[in-house]
Amino acid sequence: MTQLMNRCYRLRRRPAGTATAEDLEFVEEPVPDLRPGQALVRTLWLSLDPSNRIWMSDTHYHLPPVPIGGVMRGLGIGQVVQSWRDDLRADDLVSGYPGWQDYVIADAGDGAFTVVPPPAPEPLSALLGPLGHTGITAYLGMTDIGRPRPGETMVVSAAAGAVGSVAGQIGKALGARVVGIAGSQRKCQHVVADLGFDACVNHRDPAWREHLDELTPDGIDVDFENVGGSIMDHVLTRLTVGGRVVLCGLIADYNGYGAPPDGRGRLDIAKTLMVKRAVMQSFLVLDHMDRFPEATTYLGGLIAENKLRYDETVVDGLEHAAEALTGMFDGANTGKLLVRVAERMDVPGEVQA
Amino acid sequence: MTQLMNRCYRLRRRPAGTATAEDLEFVEEPVPDLRPGQALVRTLWLSLDPSNRIWMSDTHYHLPPVPIGGVMRGLGIGQVVQSWRDDLRADDLVSGYPGWQDYVIADAGDGAFTVVPPPAPEPLSALLGPLGHTGITAYLGMTDIGRPRPGETMVVSAAAGAVGSVAGQIGKALGARVVGIAGSQRKCQHVVADLGFDACVNHRDPAWREHLDELTPDGIDVDFENVGGSIMDHVLTRLTVGGRVVLCGLIADYNGYGAPPDGRGRLDIAKTLMVKRAVMQSFLVLDHMDRFPEATTYLGGLIAENKLRYDETVVDGLEHAAEALTGMFDGANTGKLLVRVAERMDVPGEVQA
Numbered sequence: 001m002t003q004l005m006n007r008c009y010r011l012r013r014r015p016a017g018t019a020t021a022e023d024l025e026f027v028e029e030p031v032p033d034l035r036p037g038q039a040l041v042r043t044l045w046l047s048l049d050p051s052n053r054i055w056m057s058d059t060h061y062h063l064p065p066v067p068i069g070g071v072m073r074g075l076g077i078g079q080v081v082q083s084w085r086d087d088l089r090a091d092d093l094v095s096g097y098p099g100w101q102d103y104v105i106a107d108a109g110d111g112a113f114t115v116v117p118p119p120a121p122e123p124l125s126a127l128l129g130p131l132g133h134t135g136i137t138a139y140l141g142m143t144d145i146g147r148p149r150p151g152e153t154m155v156v157s158a159a160a161g162a163v164g165s166v167a168g169q170i171g172k173a174l175g176a177r178v179v180g181i182a183g184s185q186r187k188c189q190h191v192v193a194d195l196g197f198d199a200c201v202n203h204r205d206p207a208w209r210e211h212l213d214e215l216t217p218d219g220i221d222v223d224f225e226n227v228g229g230s231i232m233d234h235v236l237t238r239l240t241v242g243g244r245v246v247l248c249g250l251i252a253d254y255n256g257y258g259a260p261p262d263g264r265g266r267l268d269i270a271k272t273l274m275v276k277r278a279v280m281q282s283f284l285v286l287d288h289m290d291r292f293p294e295a296t297t298y299l300g301g302l303i304a305e306n307k308l309r310y311d312e313t314v315v316d317g318l319e320h321a322a323e324a325l326t327g328m329f330d331g332a333n334t335g336k337l338l339v340r341v342a343e344r345m346d347v348p349g350e351v352q353a
Numbered sequence: 354m355t356q357l358m359n360r361c362y363r364l365r366r367r368p369a370g371t372a373t374a375e376d377l378e379f380v381e382e383p384v385p386d387l388r389p390g391q392a393l394v395r396t397l398w399l400s401l402d403p404s405n406r407i408w409m410s411d412t413h414y415h416l417p418p419v420p421i422g423g424v425m426r427g428l429g430i431g432q433v434v435q436s437w438r439d440d441l442r443a444d445d446l447v448s449g450y451p452g453w454q455d456y457v458i459a460d461a462g463d464g465a466f467t468v469v470p471p472p473a474p475e476p477l478s479a480l481l482g483p484l485g486h487t488g489i490t491a492y493l494g495m496t497d498i499g500r501p502r503p504g505e506t507m508v509v510s511a512a513a514g515a516v517g518s519v520a521g522q523i524g525k526a527l528g529a530r531v532v533g534i535a536g537s538q539r540k541c542q543h544v545v546a547d548l549g550f551d552a553c554v555n556h557r558d559p560a561w562r563e564h565l566d567e568l569t570p571d572g573i574d575v576d577f578e579n580v581g582g583s584i585m586d587h588v589l590t591r592l593t594v595g596g597r598v599v600l601c602g603l604i605a606d607y608n609g610y611g612a613p614p615d616g617r618g619r620l621d622i623a624k625t626l627m628v629k630r631a632v633m634q635s636f637l638v639l640d641h642m643d644r645f646p647e648a649t650t651y652l653g654g655l656i657a658e659n660k661l662r663y664d665e666t667v668v669d670g671l672e673h674a675a676e677a678l679t680g681m682f683d684g685a686n687t688g689k690l691l692v693r694v695a696e697r698m699d700v701p702g703e704v705q706a
Contacts, residue, residue, distance in 0.1 A: 269633075270578075279632060282631060
């Protein structure tokens with residue numbers, strides 16, 4: 001039998017500023033032999049997320065940094081192709097952290113994967129989008145922190161992004177007026193025409209602040225924040241008394257941008273919250289795994305009622321993952337950015353040790 | 354009958370930086386005749402608070418700024434000396450906003466006062482301290498936002514101040530380890546020896562940051578923040594995952610101080626909250642008047658159990674109010690700073706119109 005080979009990305013160095021493909025090394029290595037208590041998982045889908053960039057840095061941001069030389073961490077969906085574990089069977093679909101590679105050896109008790117209970121959703125990739133961490137993050141932020149009341153005004157930054165697009169549609173379902181912020185006219189058009197947002201401003205338009213002001217005459221009750229930086233600063237100047245800031249992401253900061261490029265000073269956030277008796281709260285989906293069933297039931301219901309549309313940008317082939325990540329920070333994708341690594345294959349079941 | 358005269362402070366100009374006595378004008382004016390639907394209230398006690406300084410500025414901070422030439426706004430306790438109102442009787446004690454003056458004419462429906470139900474507490478000034486806005490602010494911040502669990506570590510800035518001293522003692526009653534931050538060795542000693550805090554650091558000691566780090570080896574779960582500025586910035590660097598910041602006051606900012614004087618940059622608060630999936634929340638006691646009975650019952654219970662000790666710094670005479678306010682920003686007072694304006698006098702009841 002030919003030795004099974006594994007293509008994988010290893011972290012060559014920590015990025016300075018924007019991550020580039022050169023920060024990673026794409027190598028091919030033999031897959032080690034399986035030992036008792038291990039399973040071999042083949043990666044089918046990888047999810048590209050802003051957190052990939054965080055894990056490349058030396059900051060402990062929810063999870064420890066990827067060590068230099070280590071396999072790049074990534075969320076994804078895999079298929080068990082061989083198992084010497086009691087809790088996994090060959091052909092099981094699993095979701096978790098395969099990393100940026102074709103194959104991963106999953107040790108019993110390492111918590112890297114959970115089994116996807118059949119029937120798997122169609123398409124399978126929805127598990128990385130509206131029915132996965134992405135959708136559940138939007139759900140938790142909206143129901144626990146944002147809680148818009150009917151008629152309130154909500155703003156979502158990165159409105160065409162994976163989390164923002166779901167958060168905005170949940171806001172609409174809850175009766176809020178939803179204004180998006182996105183990085184191009186095309187994306188703005190998309191979130192209004194296809195996703196049902198009430199309006200959207202393009203933050204690359206120099207007059208975007210004035211546009212947002214006009215679109216939120218009564219202020220902003222909820223900010224679902226994905227971007228941070230000078231975009232968030234302006235949104236927060238319009239916060240109403242009792243406003244809520246769902247601190248979901250700060251993608252503007254992840255590449256190490258400092259002060260806003262236009263020379264504005266940064267907003268005094270504490271003073272803003274103080275004056276508006278407002279709240280700013282962050283959260284992590286992994287802290288709330290007990291609520292995943294509640295969340296996926298709600299999100300599945302919205303999809304069934306045609307109230308939640310989701311988009312995917314699919315990149316074919318593991319070999320394109322690094323350049324796709326770079327593109328994400330330039331706003332190249334709409335909706336969830338995914339890498340299709342392999343098709344599900346026929347695996348003889350019950351090939352237990 | 355001699356014309357009744359009213360001494361009052363009128364706002365001469367908005368302070369530049371620290372408020373000074375020269376920003377106010379102390380004048381004597383005749384009290385206008387009472388009209389139907391009005392009551393005449395004599396000020397007994399005035400409460401001096403950081404919000405006085407805010408109201409002198411041109412910022413709308415919970416309430417509109419005091420207009421130039423207007424009577425300085427202030428919380429206090431008064432006694433009705435004459436009433437042509439159906440809802441107030443002569444000799445009633447009232448709490449609310451008499452302003453910095455001997456007498457105030459209270460119009461029906463202006464909401465400036467509520468009647469103190471008999472029996473009045475002894476001393477009456479407790480209504481401006483632990484049983485008034487001060488204590489209720491501490492109660493709401495601790496029970497709604499801070500919520501320390503037994504064994505958690507809580508830090509209180511302005512620990513010897515009116516709100517901080519109550520918040521810290523509530524923290525102790527809830528089982529937290531409480532570390533104070535105060536502005537002198539004497540105050541630190543007081544909050545530990547007299548108020549039962551576990552420890553206290555003097556922020557005028559150049560090594561206070563190292564001391565705080567040593568006293569909070571497991572990080573800080575709750576920050577009851579009264580000060581802001583570079584003091585808050587350091588506290589927040591020690592926030593634990595899931596930490597809570599009760600944004601009660603930012604006295605360091607009220608006098609318009611900008612960047613910290615030691616040349617440190619300001620902390621990126623959004624990023625800090627994001628990394629620690631933490632919450633920062635502000636609130637205003639006036640938004641929660643329905644909960645005052647619950648709060649005063651709890652606080653009265655703590656006083657009865659000897660678990661809540663409160664201090665007053667009493668300044669005698671309305672003519673000393675302005676200099677006392679200036680002193681507050683230098684940290685001259687311990688506990689609640691009050692001005693005794695007049696003693697309760699014998700008023701014949703039932704002098705209705």
